[in-house]
Amino acid sequence: xxxxxxxxxxxxxxxxxxxxxxxxxxxxxxxxxxxxxxxxxxxxxxxxxxxxxxxxxxxxxxxxxxxxxxxxxxxxxxxxxxxxxxxxxxxxxxxxxxxxxxxxxxxxxxxxxxxxxxxxxxxxxxxxxxxxxxxxxxxxxxxxxxxxxxxxxxxxxxxxxxxxxxxxxxxxxxxxxxxxxxxxxxxxxxxxxxxxxxxxxxxxxxxxxxxxxxxxxxxxxxxxxxxxxxxxxxxxxxxxxxxxxxxxxxxxxxxxxxxxxxxxxxxxxxxxxxxxxxxxxxxxxxxxxxxxxxxxxxxxxxxxxxxxxxxxxxxxxxxxxxxxxxxxxxxxxxxxxxxxxxxxxxxxxxxxxxxxxxxxxxxxxxxxxxxxxxxxxxxxxxxxxxxxxxxxxxxxxxxxxxxxxxxxxxxxxxxxxxxxxxxxxxxxxxxxxxxxxxxxxxxxxxxxxxxxxxxxxxxxxxxxxxxxxxxxxxxxxxxxxxxxxx
Numbered sequence: 001x002x003x004x005x006x007x008x009x010x011x012x013x014x015x016x017x018x019x020x021x022x023x024x025x026x027x028x029x030x031x032x033x034x035x036x037x038x039x040x041x042x043x044x045x046x047x048x049x050x051x052x053x054x055x056x057x058x059x060x061x062x063x064x065x066x067x068x069x070x071x072x073x074x075x076x077x078x079x080x081x082x083x084x085x086x087x088x089x090x091x092x093x094x095x096x097x098x099x100x101x102x103x104x105x106x107x108x109x110x111x112x113x114x115x116x117x118x119x120x121x122x123x124x125x126x127x128x129x130x131x132x133x134x135x136x137x138x139x140x141x142x143x144x145x146x147x148x149x150x151x152x153x154x155x156x157x158x159x160x161x162x163x164x165x166x167x168x169x170x171x172x173x174x175x176x177x178x179x180x181x182x183x184x185x186x187x188x189x190x191x192x193x194x195x196x197x198x199x200x201x202x203x204x205x206x207x208x209x210x211x212x213x214x215x216x217x218x219x220x221x222x223x224x225x226x227x228x229x230x231x232x233x234x235x236x237x238x239x240x241x242x243x244x245x246x247x248x249x250x251x252x253x254x255x256x257x258x259x260x261x262x263x264x265x266x267x268x269x270x271x272x273x274x275x276x277x278x279x280x281x282x283x284x285x286x287x288x289x290x291x292x293x294x295x296x297x298x299x300x301x302x303x304x305x306x307x308x309x310x311x312x313x314x315x316x317x318x319x320x321x322x323x324x325x326x327x328x329x330x331x332x333x334x335x336x337x338x339x340x341x342x343x344x345x346x347x348x349x350x351x352x353x354x355x356x357x358x359x360x361x362x363x364x365x366x367x368x369x370x371x372x373x374x375x376x377x378x379x380x381x382x383x384x385x386x387x388x389x390x391x392x393x394x395x396x397x398x399x400x401x402x403x404x405x406x407x408x409x410x411x412x413x414x415x416x417x418x419x420x421x422x423x424x425x426x427x428x429x430x431x432x433x434x435x436x437x438x439x440x441x442x443x444x445x446x447x448x449x450x451x452x453x454x455x456x457x458x459x460x461x462x463x464x465x466x467x468x469x470x471x472x473x474x475x476x477x478x479x480x481x482x483x484x485x486x
Contacts, residue, residue, distance in 0.1 A: 044103075044104075045087065045101045045102060045103050046101065046102065046103075046104070046107065046121065046122075047088065047099065047100070047101045047121070047122035047297070047299070048099070048100060048101075048102055048107055048110075048119050048120065048121060048122055049097055049098075049099050049119070049120045049121075049122055049298060049299055049302065049332050050077065050097060050098045050099075050100065050110055050116055050118075050119050051096065051097045051116070051117040051118045051119075051120070051335050051339075052073040052074060052077065052096040052097060052098070052115060052116060052117060053073065053096070053114075053115050053116070053117050054069050054070050054072070054073035054074075054096035055069050055072075055073070056069035056070050056073075056096060056342070056343075057342045061342065061343045061344035061484075062094065062309065062310075062312075062343050062344060066094075066343070067093075067094060069096075070092070070093075070094060070095065070096050073096050073115065074091045074092070074096065074098055077098055077110075077115070077116075078091050078098060081098070081100050081102070081106075084106060086100045086101060086102045086106060087100070087101040088100060088101040090299070090303070092302075092303065092306040093306055093307070093310040094306055094309040094310035094343060095302070095305065095306045095309060095336060095339040095340065095343070096117075096339065097302065097306075097335075097336070097339075099122060099299040099303075107119055117335070118335060120298070120331070120332040120335070121298070121332075122297050122298050122299045123297065123298045123332070124295055124296075124297055124298075125295060125296050125297065125298065125301070125320075126294060126295045154266075154267050154271075154379060154382050154383055155266060155267055155268045155270075155271035155272065155273075155383065156271070156272045156273055156274075157270065157272050158253055158270065158272050161253045161254075161272040161273050161274040162271075162272065162273045162274075163250075163273070163274065163276060164273040164274065164275050164276075164427065164428040165245070165275065165377070165423065165427030165428055165429065165460075165464075166377045166379040166380065166400075166423070166427055167245075167278075167377050167422070167423030167424075167427050167460070167464055168276055168277075168278060170375075170377055170400055170401065170423050171278065171422060171423065171464060171468060173277075173278040173279075173464075173467065173468060173471065174276075176468075176471050176475075177208070177280060177281070177471075181471045181472075181474055181475045181478075182208055182279060182280050182281030182282070182471060182474070183247070183278075183279025183280070183281045183282030183467060183470035183471050183473075183474055184208070184210040184281035184282065184474055185210070185281075185282075185474055185477070186279065186282045186283070186314045186315065186470040186473050186474055187282065187283045187284070187285055187311075187312060187313045187314060187315075188246050188247070188279060188282050188283070188284055188285070188313070188314070188315040188316075188317065188466050188467065188469075188470050189284075189285040189286075189287055189304075189308040189313040189315070189316045189317070190239070190242035190243060190246065190284070190285075190286060190287065190316070190317040190318075190319070190463060190466070191287045191289055191301060191304050191305070191316070191317070191318055191320070192238040192239035192242050192286070192287070192288070192289070192290070192319065193234045193235045193236055193237075193238055193239045193288060193289075193290040194222065194224075194234030194235075194236055194239055194286075194288045194290075194438070195220065195222060195236060195239040195240050195243050195286055195288075195432075195438075196432050196434075196437075196438070197218055197220045197221065197222050197286070198218070199220075199430060199432065199451075200251050200252050201244065201248045201249050201250065201251050201252050201275060201430050202218055202219050202220040202243070202247070202248070202249065202284075202430075203216055203217065203218055203219070203249065203251060204216060204217050204218070204219050204249060205249040205250060205251055205280065207250075207280075208249060208280040208281045209281075210281055219247050219249065219280075219282070219283055219284055220243055220247065220284045220285075220286055221283070221284070221285050221286065222285075222286040222288055223285065223286065223287050223288065223304070223307060224288050225287060225288060225289045225296075225300045225303060225304050225307075226288060226289060226290060226291040226292070226296065226300070227291065228291050228292050231437070232291075232292045233292055233436065233437050233438075233439060234288070234290065234292070234437065234438060234439070235290065235294060235438070235439050235440045236431065236432060236437075236438030236439060236440050236441055237431070237438075237439075237440030237441065237453060237455060238319060238440075238459060239286055239288065240429055240430050240431045240432070240438070240440075240441070240453060240455075241319075241429045241453070241455045241456075241459060241460055241463070242286075242317055242319060242459070242462075242463040243277075243284055243286055243430070243463075244275055244277055244429040244430035245277055245278060245427075245429060245460055245463035245464050245467060246277045246278060246279055246282065246284055246317065246463045246464075246466055246467040246470075247277040247279055247280055247282050247283075247284040247467065248275045248276050248277040248280065248429075248430055249276065249277075249280055250274040250275060250276040250280070251274075252274065252275075252451075253272050253273070253274055254272065254273055254274070254275070254428075254451065254452050255269070255270040255271060255272050256271050256272075256273055256383060256384075256428065256452065257269040257270060257271045258443075258445065259443035259444065259445055259450050259452060260383070260384050260443070260444050260445060261384070261444040261445065262445060264384060264385035264386075266383050266384070267382070267383065271383060273428060275428055275429065275430055275452070277467055278463075278464045278465075278466075278467025278468050278470075278471070279466075279467035279468070279470040279471055281474070282467065282470045282474075285308060285311070285313060287304035287307065287308065289301055289304050298332045298333070301332075301333055301336070302332060302333065302335075302336035305333075305336045305337065305340055306336070308340070308345070309339075309340050309343045309345055313345060314344075314345065314346060314469075314470065314473055315345065315346045315347075315348065315466045315469045315470050315473070316337075316340060316345055316346070316347050316348070316466070317348050317462050317463045317465075317466035318333070318337070318347065318348070318349045318350070318363070318462065319349075319350045319458070319459035319460075319462045319463065320350070320361075320459075321349060321350065321351075321352055321360075321361025321362055321363065321364055322361055322362050322363075323359060323361055323362070324362050326413050327360070327362050327365045327412050327413045327414065328365065328412075328413055328414045329362070331362055331363070333362075333363055334362055334363040334366050337349075337363050337366065337368065337369060338366065338368055341368045341369075344484060346370065346466075346469050346473070347363075347368070347369050347370070348369070348370045348372060348462050348463075348465050348466040348469060349363055349364040349366075349369045349370065349371055349372065349462060350364065350372055350457070350458035350459050350461060350462035351364045351371050351372060351373045351374075351407065351408040351409065351418045351458050351461075352364065352407075352408035352458060353374075353406045353407065353408060353457045353458055353459075354408040355405055355406050355407065355408070356405070357408075358408065358409055358410025358411075359408055359410070360408045360409070360410065360411075360412050360416075360417070360418065361408065364408075364418070365412040365413070365414055365416055367414075367416060370419050370420070370465060370469070371416070371417075371418045371419045371420075372418060372419065372420060372421065372422055372458060372461045372462045372465045373403070373404075373407040373408060373409055373418040373420075373421040373422075373424075373458055373461060374403075374404040374406060374407035374421060374422070374423070374424030374425055374456070374457060374458045374460070374461045375400075375401055375402060375403055375404055375407075375421045375422060375423050375424065375425070375461070376399055376400055376401065376402045376403070376404050376423070376425045377400055377423040377424075377425060377426070377427055378398040378399050378400065378425070379398055379400075380426050380427060380428060380454055381398065381426070382398050384444075384454065386426075400423075403421060404424060404425035405425075406424075406425060406457060406458075407421065407424065407425075407458055407461075408458065420465065421461065422460075422461040422462075422464045422465045422468075423456075423460065423461060423464060424456045424457050424458050424459070424460040424461035424464075425456050425457070426454055426455065426456035426460075427454075427455070427456055427460060428452055428453070428454060428455075429452065429453050429454075429455050429460070430451065430452060430453075431450050431451055431452055431453040432449065432451060433448075433449040433450060433451050434449055435448070435449035435450075436449075440453070441453060472485070473485045
C-alpha cells in the first residue's frame, strides 16, 4: 500500500493473536438499538484507525471550540471501545480519530455507525531510503583535464564557500532571505527517520535570528514516535535531507573533496561549500516515526500529523506516498492530511520517483495537498563526475530548471497532475559522521561516516517547497497584520 518516493514499501496488517470482545453499545454510535448490528466476539483482533465525523470544521481552526468538537466526537467511541473489551486504545489530540485493536465484529459495528467516516487497517510501513547515485561513472580522463574546463562557480573557497544546495539560488530563496523573508516565526514539520538535533548547522545562525529565535539556540526539535530508547540507530538519510533542505543554517564550511570517490576528485581541492535551507529563519519539528527495525505503522504517521497540528505547526512536509488503486481512494494518510488542512495547515507532498511510468503517489493526488515533482540541478554532477558529465570535450556548463527524468508526473486517475516542481536532482544535504547511529550517512571516500550527503529526488523537492511555503506565510503575515496566512 505504501511506498517511498524512491521505492516500494512493504505492507502488512497488524494482527494480534489475542482478543475477543463484547458487542459495541449501539447508543454510543447514535444507532437505534432495534437497528444496531448484532455482533458476536468472533475472529482475531486487528489494529484499526477509526476516523470520526466530528463537526470540528464548523469552528475556527485549532480554536478551543475546534478541539472541543474533536473531544466530543471521540469520548463516546473510546468509552464504548473500552466497555466492549477493545485494546490498545489511543485517541488523537487535535484530529478526529481513534486507534484501537478490535475484533472483526467490532470493526463492522464501527463501520456501520453514521458518526464514523472510515475504519482503516493500521498498516506496517518500511523505512524509505533517500535517492543518491550508486556509483560514479568513470570519465576516462584525469582531474586536471576536466578541472580546466569547469567554471569557477562549481567550487567555493574557505573565505567564500559556495552556497548549497544549488537549489537555494535556483528557487531564489537566498534573495527572499536577503529581503527579510526566511520563514521566521513559522514552524515546519517533516515526517521521516531520526537526525542529530545537536548538529552545528541546526544551531541558529545570527544571520537568521529574529524576535523569539536567538542565535546559538537549536532550530530543530525531534519527537520520537518509535518507542525506541535514545541512542538507537536510525537510517537518517531522509530526515537529514528534509531538515537541512528546510532549515540548515550554513554555520559550517565543508570541503566536499573529502567525501567524494578519490577516483573522481572535485575540480579543485579544496571545494568548499556551506549548506543553507530554504527557510533558515523557521523552526523545524522532526517527527521520527521509523523504529530500529526500519519500519513503522500507519497510526504512527497520523499520530505524528496529529501532534504537529496540536502544537501549532503551519507546514508539514511528507516525502512519501502510496499507489492505491483507484488513486482517489481514501487511504489513511490522506484522511489525516485532509483533517490537518481543515485545521489550517499547509501540507506539501512529494509526487514520487516513478519517472517515466508517470505514476503520482497518493496523497500527492489529493487536490488539498501541494504536489511537488523534481527539476534538475546538475552542479553536483560537475563536482563529482557522476554520470560522466565531465567527459572530454565538455564545455563545463550544466543544465538547470529542466524536469528530472526521475520525477513522477503525468495525470492521476482524478485528472490532476503535479502542482509545481522544485530542484531534486541532486544536491548536498547535511548528515552525521557517526554512521553507527545514522546508517545512511556514509561517504564515497571509503564508506566512512560523513557529515554531508549527496541526495535528492522528489523527497528533496518537497521539503524545499515546504520551506518556501514558510517564507510565503511569514511574508503574508507581515503585510496582513492580524490574519492567519495558512
